[in-house]
Amino acid sequence: MSQNKPTIDFGFSDVPIEEKVKKVKGVFDSVASNYDIMNDVMSLGVHRIWKRHTIELSGIRPGHVVLDLAGGTGDLTKAFAKRVGKTGRVVLADINESMVRVGRDRLINEGIVGNVDYTIANAEALAFPDNTFDLATIAFGLRNVTNKDKALEELYRVLKPGGQLMILEFSKVTQPLFAKFYDFYSFNILPKMGKLIANDEASYQYLAESIRMHPDQDTLKQMMLTAGFDKAEYLNMSEGIVALHRGWKF
Amino acid sequence: MQAQPNLALISLSKTIESVLNTAIRLDDMQGEAFKALDDNVIELTLTPIESPLYFLITHTTVSVQTTLQGEADAAIQTTLIDFASLPIQRQLPHAKLSGDTDLAQRFIDALCSLDIDWEEQLSHYTGDLIAFKVGHGIRTLLGAQTNAKQTASQTIREYLQFELEAVPVKHQVAHFCEEVQTITDEVDALEKRIQQLQQTQTST
Incomplete structure (x- = not known):
């Protein structure tokens, strides 16, 4: 690696900036087929409650246009598509083709058709016009984005005035004793479970490391305000394992 | 940081959603009214519940x-108990409607119209014979419950009216109301007559 090349975190390692996208893609190509089952096992099913909170707080209604960025296997898209009805639209976007394919097949199999579009999209350069969406969500995806500030600016740009961004992401545990247990679980149990269930220890080691490198609650809130959001707030869930950040464009 | 979300309310919303969509799926008309x-x-x-x-x-x-x-298209205010008993009562007797009241009423009607053939659903798991016997048993039980309710109501009414004479029977109430009406009419007539006499006295 050249000394002059700018680098960025990839888990606990530093990689050249242009390589992070490829490496993240590699991780998600590897876990795509087992992504849902692993989420259930890793979070003991609690990720469903976190996502349900997100849906509840969105306040979404029929006719709304929604962007589910880093939508992966389509958990949020499915709920939003039912709510926006035939007069609304949901766009499931992900940088990883394998994840979009898994999500698309899953939703079609469950009868969710007609008001969902699927696209491959880079969060740092969204191919949508300004002021397009009533709601944008990015669930468990922002920590994998190379330039988070740029992604937040793009999300602000594509939101309609009055629109809302919801970021559901692993964050910093607020309870010190629980934080120690959580660290042990993340670095000792989680990768082993990844090996056992998905035969992929390295990818799950990366997931644990990337969570620790992600900005904490207050830092991310400040980043949202700097990106242009007129109001930002967050809500800790499960002692801060996950935080739901919400930003509004007025 | 925001306040924690109301877990109980979110659980209630999820439960109602699941039950309602299951009922629509099992409904004879597949929720056509919706x-x-x-x-x-x-x-x-x-x-x-306030929220x-x-x-x-x-x-x-x-x-x-x-x-x-934004705002909902229509609003309904009722009690949790009335709403929970809607599948049995088939009505929301004390509901207050606002906004598009026609839409609110159609929503109530759609909820009341959900009709699940439990016997048919049960027969998928137990076979026709057992499902029929269970259905017959439940119908007999409900019939007996209705009869018991009617009998108890009639017995209490007769005891209060004829044994204790604590409350009047229907025709006594009607007769009393007629007499009150007659007196009211007579008092009104008397009042008018007095007014007329007073006017005559003033003019002379």
């Missing part, structure tokens, strides 16, 4: 959530 409510939002307040629930109806799927951007 089609007329497509793309509408109904706000439902179930006292004593409302929002019912988003899209095609024949109902999504329930605790927050909504």
